[in-house]
Amino acid sequence: MYRYDAIDKEFLSDRSNEFRHQVSRRLAGELSEDQFKPLRLMNGLYLQLHAYMLRVCIPYGTLNVAQVRRLAWIARTYDKGYGHFTTRQNIQFHWIKLRDAPDILDALAEVDLHAIQTSGNCIRNTTSDPRAGATAEEIDDPRVWSEAIRQWSTLHPEFSYLPRKFKIAVTASAKDRTAARVHDIGLALRRGRDGTLGFEVMVGGGMGRTPFIGQTIKEFLPATRLLSYLEAVLRVYNRAGRRDNIYKARIKILVSSLGAEEFGRQVQEEWAQIDAARADLPDTELARIRAAFIQPGLEVLPAVSDSYEAARAANRALGRFVRNNVSAHKTPGYAIVDVSLKAHDATPGDANFDQLEAIADLAERFSLGDIRVTHEQNLVLPHVKQSDLPALFEGLAAVGLATPNINLVSDIIACPGLDYCALANARAIPVAQSIAQRFVDADRAELVGELKIKISGCINACGHHHVGHIGILGVDKKGEEYYQLTLGGSGAEDASIGKILGPGLNADQVAPAVDRLVEVYLAERQGEERFLDTYRRIGMTPFKEAVYVDAH
């Protein structure tokens, strides 16, 4: 993985010292809250319902063992013993005290972590594929490009005060695990006919109160021209994006109002004026970054491990875990392991310090020290020998992290909702738990197959409800928590925005409604259809009738 050099380390240390000084001036009354708030937000520190919340940046969802141990230590020392992984591949701590925040930033900086680009109208942490460098599906390692974007975008002077926040995703496989089409810019690596590397550039995707699927403005951007082209997109947005209305300030609104073709034309015009030699990444720098992602330590192994195959056949629980949480690695004899943070009674995305310590230990023993965070609030151990899978499974099970439900009905995305968030209108976590409890029968969950449920506690859509196969939006209806269900969304390569099922439901009605939707699907599905496929074939009516049958 990429390692910070001396300049990076000095920069983080300076930044932490600067924030310590700002906090002491605030506590001494030299800064007002209005003066201080933008400063703390630039360091990822929000004030939520019960305490401050610190959002720590995890660049493109990649962590090493020392970093996970440090996050565990912070959870134990400064929080109530846990952290919450987010849909932006970051982690946030919900019980932070302002007076502790400078010490926490120092502790993070010691392991090359920080909270920059986790708030504010800047270019945020780049989303990437949690299987990068491990999957045979990828055209190129998306971390290389994500790291280039990180270096380019961090505290970029021209793009630190954009009309609104800005999120970029880089995906490199046909199967999109980054939700690229609902990012401000989605970059999909492609091979040109001549074998050269390039990007399909999609702009103007997003969720929130006005969801859009990103539109392609460039079919094939030569990869070496990435940074100058991004600069052109950001420059057009920075100049023409609305600043008069926070709800209309994202690039999606600009792209929608101009039309993708006109927006693309303006970008092309801007791009033509940019000096490529200044703006684009030199080949030497690209090679330096690329070298940092060559994975050392992978052994030459037989494609099949006999001991693993025997253990899998003998142990039903291991077999189920492998069916749902283990995928093919590009290297023979290795596997990619998804670690679910969605046990049926758990808070989606939460990991306590015992679990974080265990993940660090297991990654050190079994995954070449590499840990990834997914935007679906799970973790990935990307480089596990097949022969180590039984021992890894036991290690995960010992700390409650062997739930075999990846992509199944109980693998639910949920934002913190009204239990923590100052913006939320309704709770999301208890709704996720009630659905997970209803599908606790693992055989039934496997029978149902892939079903992505995503829950947001307000229209800002941190829980990605717009792109849930079943989306659930918490609303405040005359002061009561209500939930609006949508069907047919997808954040993957077949991206779509869900459509509203019908009138809102109260909290107790949501899990039974999901059950009825699943029953309709099971009765109607043909062949290998997923829930989403069946919905797309038969439409809304049968689902709607099943949920609202009592209303007639």
Next chain:
Amino acid sequence: MSAEFLKALTANRLSEGDVVFWASGQWVEQFADAELFTEEAPAEAAVTLAKSQNRVVVDAYLIDVTGSDQGLAPVSYRERLRALGPTNELGHGKQALGGAAIAALQAASGAARSTGRLDLIRRK
């Protein structure tokens, strides 16, 4: 007016972020200890005073309070959550204290928008 007017003053403590309530000249941790205002003038005077305490608290605002058989509780569900803690971790937040006053808050039903917080958001 005074028969319907029942409010408490809440804020978050600057250095910790904890939810606090105003009680006769000081900030207290528990809603049960909060001073209740039955007249607008003293309530607004307390808000003004809270806003002058820039080094102590942030985001001070009034919340509506209502009575029931169990006792007094904030009208708004959001404010009851602030006074209790998150529902997914019952050992976290003020609810960990337990006792009759916490039980009364947990038993309170009905929900309404937190008008004070809405005003706060509008002001920003």
